[in-house]
Amino acid sequence: LWMDDQRGVLFCTGQDVTNNVCYVYEYSVSTNAPAIADYWYYEGANELSNTLQFYGSTSDVTDNIYAVGWANYDTYDAYVLQKFNSTGSRIWSKKLNRSTDYSDNGYAVAVDSYGDLITCGRSFTATGIDGVIAKHSATSGSVIWSKSFANSLGQTTLRKIVPIDNGDFYVAGETNTDGVFANNTAIIARFNSAGDVVWQRQFGNPGGTTLGQ
Numbered sequence: 100l101w102m103d104d105q106r107g108v109l110f111c112t113g114q115d116v117t118n119n120v121c122y123v124y125e126y127s128v129s130t131n132a133p134a135i136a137d138y139w140y141y142e143g144a145n146e147l148s149n150t151l152q153f154y155g156s157t158s159d160v161t162d163n164i165y166a167v168g169w170a171n172y173d174t175y176d177a178y179v180l181q182k183f184n185s186t187g188s189r190i191w192s193k194k195l196n197r198s199t200d201y202s203d204n205g206y207a208v209a210v211d212s213y214g215d216l217i218t219c220g221r222s223f224t225a226t227g228i229d230g231v232i233a234k235h236s237a238t239s240g241s242v243i244w245s246k247s248f249a250n251s252l253g254q255t256t257l258r259k260i261v262p263i264d265n266g267d268f269y270v271a272g273e274t275n276t277d278g279v280f281a282n283n284t285a286i287i288a289r290f291n292s293a294g295d296v297v298w299q300r301q302f303g304n305p306g307g308t309t310l311g312q
Contacts, residue, residue, distance in 0.1 A: 151179060155207040159214070159237060163190070167205035167218050170194065176202035178220060178231075180240055193240040195233065203231065209260040211268060211292070215243065219257035219270050222247065230255035230272060232294055246294045255286070266292030274301065 153168035162185035169176040178195040196203050201223040208218045216235040221228050229249035233242055248270075249255050257272040268290055273283040288299035 153181075154205065155218075157208050157210055159210050161185075163237070165208045165210070165216055165237070167208040167220070169202070169204045169220075175200070176204055178203035178205040178218075178222075180205060180208065180216070180218060180235065182237070182240060191240045193235070195242065195245070201225075204256075206256070206258045206272075207260045209262050209268065210237065211262040212264050212266050213292070216240075217260050217262060217268055219260050219272070221254075221256040228254040228256060230257040230270075230274070232257060232270060232290065234292075234294060244294050248288070248296070254283075267297065 151168065151170040153166040155168070156164060156166040158164050164183040164185070164187075165180065166183070167178070167180045170179045175196070179192065180195065181192045182190040184190060195205075203220065203222045205218055205220040207220070208216055211217050211234075214237055216237050217232065218235065219230070219232045222231045227249070229247040231245065231247055233245040235242055248257065253275045255272065255274040257270045259271045260268055261270075262268040269287060270290065271285070271287045274286045275282045275284065284301045286299065286301050289297040291297055
């Protein structure tokens, strides 16, 4: 759920499991009614093996909408990023996956100060779960760079992004060093525009602590 203050509308993302569709819903704050007549969705069966679900979305200055999540392909999940225009027509869809042996999940997307997209999420590996961040062209969806953010033999999931004016951005989520969710601590980090870590902090007592949910 997020707010476009300039347009006065709320957006939420979700999934209709019964009908196997994924949607972005636009809602007018001033009129207390849907801001557009149609919901935006794409049926998984048309182009994906099973289900598609969005977990995060954002808009740009020309009212294009970007949604990120993942699609299930029977044996693995693929990180999916899609772009829609202001009336809900899809412009492009990108599947981002490092390996079909393991799953990748997208949790958040934001527009940075250069007009590019930053996404974050997680990538399963043979030894654990890596946090993943990527920069994409908003025009084409192509990956500009993609980087892992991980603890050895542990689990890291990045769930939220906040861009700032100089191209840097903050990311929040959770991490552990032993692969046990119950030992998670919250993590927040600042990255520069090239995806390099400027600083990072962990806090909270181990016990399932997280940020960004």
